[in-house]
Amino acid sequence: MNNVFVYCEIDEGKVADVSLELLTKGRKLADDLKCQLEAVVIGSNLKGVEKQIIPYGVDMVWIADDKRLYPFTTLPHTSIVVKLFQEQKPQIALMGATCIGRDLGPRVSSALHSGLTADCTSLEIGDHEDKKAKKSYKDLLYQIRPAFGGNIVATIVNPECRPQMATVREGVMKKQILSDAYKGKVKNLEVEQYVKPEDFVVSVIERHMEKSKVNIKNAGIIVSGGYGVGSKENFNLLYELADVIGAEVGASRAAVDAGYAEHERQIGQTGVTVRPKLYIACGISGQIQHTAGMEESSMVIAINTDPNAPINQVADYVITGDIATVVPKMIKYYKENTK
Amino acid sequence: MRMKGLKIVVLAKQVPDTRNVGKDAMKADGTVNRAALPAIFNPEDLNALEQALRLKDKYEGTEVTLLTMGPGRAAEIIREGLYRGADNGYLLSDRAFAGSDTLATSYALSCAIKQMGKVDVIIAGRQAIDGDTAQVGPQVAEKLGMPQITYAEEVVGVEKAKVTVKRRLENGVEVVEGALPMMITVNASAPECRPRNAKYVMKYKHARAVSEMQNVAEDYIALHNNRPYLHIGEWSVNDIETKEEELGLSGSPTKVKSIENVVFQAKEAKVLEPTDGDMDELMKELIANHTIG
Numbered sequence: 195m196n197n198v199f200v201y202c203e204i205d206e207g208k209v210a211d212v213s214l215e216l217l218t219k220g221r222k223l224a225d226d227l228k229c230q231l232e233a234v235v236i237g238s239n240l241k242g243v244e245k246q247i248i249p250y251g252v253d254m255v256w257i258a259d260d261k262r263l264y265p266f267t268t269l270p271h272t273s274i275v276v277k278l279f280q281e282q283k284p285q286i287a288l289m290g291a292t293c294i295g296r297d298l299g300p301r302v303s304s305a306l307h308s309g310l311t312a313d314c315t316s317l318e319i320g321d322h323e324d325k326k327a328k329k330s331y332k333d334l335l336y337q338i339r340p341a342f343g344g345n346i347v348a349t350i351v352n353p354e355c356r357p358q359m360a361t362v363r364e365g366v367m368k369k370q371i372l373s374d375a376y377k378g379k380v381k382n383l384e385v386e387q388y389v390k391p392e393d394f395v396v397s398v399i400e401r402h403m404e405k406s407k408v409n410i411k412n413a414g415i416i417v418s419g420g421y422g423v424g425s426k427e428n429f430n431l432l433y434e435l436a437d438v439i440g441a442e443v444g445a446s447r448a449a450v451d452a453g454y455a456e457h458e459r460q461i462g463q464t465g466v467t468v469r470p471k472l473y474i475a476c477g478i479s480g481q482i483q484h485t486a487g488m489e490e491s492s493m494v495i496a497i498n499t500d501p502n503a504p505i506n507q508v509a510d511y512v513i514t515g516d517i518a519t520v521v522p523k524m525i526k527y528y529k530e531n532t533k
Numbered sequence: 534m535r536m537k538g539l540k541i542v543v544l545a546k547q548v549p550d551t552r553n554v555g556k557d558a559m560k561a562d563g564t565v566n567r568a569a570l571p572a573i574f575n576p577e578d579l580n581a582l583e584q585a586l587r588l589k590d591k592y593e594g595t596e597v598t599l600l601t602m603g604p605g606r607a608a609e610i611i612r613e614g615l616y617r618g619a620d621n622g623y624l625l626s627d628r629a630f631a632g633s634d635t636l637a638t639s640y641a642l643s644c645a646i647k648q649m650g651k652v653d654v655i656i657a658g659r660q661a662i663d664g665d666t667a668q669v670g671p672q673v674a675e676k677l678g679m680p681q682i683t684y685a686e687e688v689v690g691v692e693k694a695k696v697t698v699k700r701r702l703e704n705g706v707e708v709v710e711g712a713l714p715m716m717i718t719v720n721a722s723a724p725e726c727r728p729r730n731a732k733y734v735m736k737y738k739h740a741r742a743v744s745e746m747q748n749v750a751e752d753y754i755a756l757h758n759n760r761p762y763l764h765i766g767e768w769s770v771n772d773i774e775t776k777e778e779e780l781g782l783s784g785s786p787t788k789v790k791s792i793e794n795v796v797f798q799a800k801e802a803k804v805l806e807p808t809d810g811d812m813d814e815l816m817k818e819l820i821a822n823h824t825i826g
Binding site: 300313440493526 | 549551634635636639663664665666667668669670671672674675676680681682683684697700702703704705706707708709710711712722785786787788789790791792793794802803804805806807809811812813815816817819820824825826
């Protein structure tokens with residue numbers, strides 16, 4: 195009772211990375227709270243799935259295995275999670291901020307009347323005082339996220355309602371196995387007792403999934419462009435530089451919104467979080483919305499016409515100049531010096 | 534058998550344009566200057582409206598109603614919707630809704646929708662750009678006991694009381710179908726909304742909600758009395774059935790503990806000029822310390 199729960203997403207028999215990252219974070223939160231970490235897995239053909247989960251320090255794995263539960267549809271997964279949470283009364287429940295987690299999370303939070311904070315960039319345990327109501331709360335989950343287009347960072351708490359729910363994007367937390375020898379229990383749920391026939395009102399009639407061709411998450415070097423790049427044509431310069439130095443191309447939200455780059459290249463709070471050894475920011479002003487997704491890069495080079503652009507404050511090298519001048523020179527001198 | 538028209542509600546929100554945060558958007562003390570941000574029709578709600586209008590084009594007798602919650606000036610986006618082909622709209626506006634988190638917002642919206650009688654389809658944008666939570670659509674659906682299809686790119690059609698929807702997910706597409714009534718939330722990858730139609734602009738340019746009518750000339754009131762379609766419906770908390778404790782701050786499980794305006798910590802950066810010399814040096818340095826190459 196009153197433990198930390200993580201909803202684990204399944205993709206072709208594998209637990210999604212984002213879920214493993216949340217288990218790693220969940221273990222830490224459970225240690226801080228001196229409680230247990232539990233996982234929920236819902237899908238089909240899940241035999242042995244706990245082997246992927248328990249090593250992250252999971253004390254209990256709840257499994258709902260039924261061929262109607264994969265691929266994901268909202269209502270049956272909601273029914274199972276809601277009933278399980280009513281029985282087990284978790285104090286914290288975490289989900290990935292994915293198409294699944296962002297579909298399921300709000301539905302569960304509405305059914306349980308518990309608060310949900312989307313796209314958290316940090317989760318911590320701390321106390322809270324409600325000065326108006328003169329009440330103090332111990333050991334709440336601080337759900338920290340940028341808001342208002344990234345101009346502010348808000349810390350959200352759910353003082354009264356349980357579970358305290360949060361979603362987190364893939365790549366924001368680090369994933370780390372605690373011990374391959376960790377001992378956890380497994381409990382298989384009687385699916386019939388958790389779902390209703392009318393939960394299956396929506397059916398998937400076609401599915402075409404493809405692995406993303408773009409892999410910015412694991413790239414060692416990223417050349418990233420913002421709105422300041424100015425056009426799709428100018429973006430080609432970034433592809434040239436990336437090609438020459440062996441990098442991937444990323445983009446800020448403004449550049450994606452402007453149609454300069456595909457959405458899967460988006461870095462930042464609403465995109466991917468990256469930690470490359472070198473991040474070259476071209477024409478990116480550097481709102482926190484963006485820097486939240488790249489500030490852990492080992493080295494940052496900022497190229498911007500504005501000498502006061504906020505990105506310069508997280509940069510190791512600042513080049514004040516125009517992309518169309520600077521990038522071709524970088525290509526030229528890289529080639530000359532590696533000859 | 535010819536299907537009779539659908540009753541569609543489009544949920545829309547007026548939002549500050551956080552995508553165009555210019556230099557004036559931050560005050561000298563580093564806080565957000567909300568007044569400097571223009572208020573716009575939330576972009577994905579426009580994608581949602583387009584899907585509703587396409588269903589209206591396809592199925593005769595379909596009625597598209599906009600619903601928004603916000604201050605009096607949010608009636609602007611209802612007019613925007615009327616200009617593009619929506620049939621009518623409601624503004625839900627009351628101090629009692631102030632301070633609502635997504636759950637209290639969803640509760641108020643669901644109470645307003647119940648007031649509208651039988652609804653076949655609710656269509657909303659996936660998320661609003663001022664919060665990016667994507668929670669209101671699914672939470673409204675849950676409050677109404679309605680199934681949901683999120684991340685829609687195209688509402689393909691409605692047949693035999695079943696709706697077929699193409700969804701765009703992180704790494705692929707999915708086609709799903711489900712029985713009406715249904716909540717559908719629409720992605721930015723869906724087609725853009727059609728532009729304003731001159732005919733509708735002429736027809737609705739004087740459409741106003743009650744709270745916009747307080748300081749208008751007498752002849753304006755006469756105009757509204759003669760043309761009832763110029764009334765934008767406006768509901769306060771007294772016009773819909775709600776439980777007070779579910780509204781506003783008291784109906785919001787999440788509380789904002791603290792807000793920090795973003796102030797960057799400066800670190801010592803090496804400043805380079807875009808000259809050949811500096812670029813040559815930079816590349817030599819990066820190659821020498823094995824950062825690249």
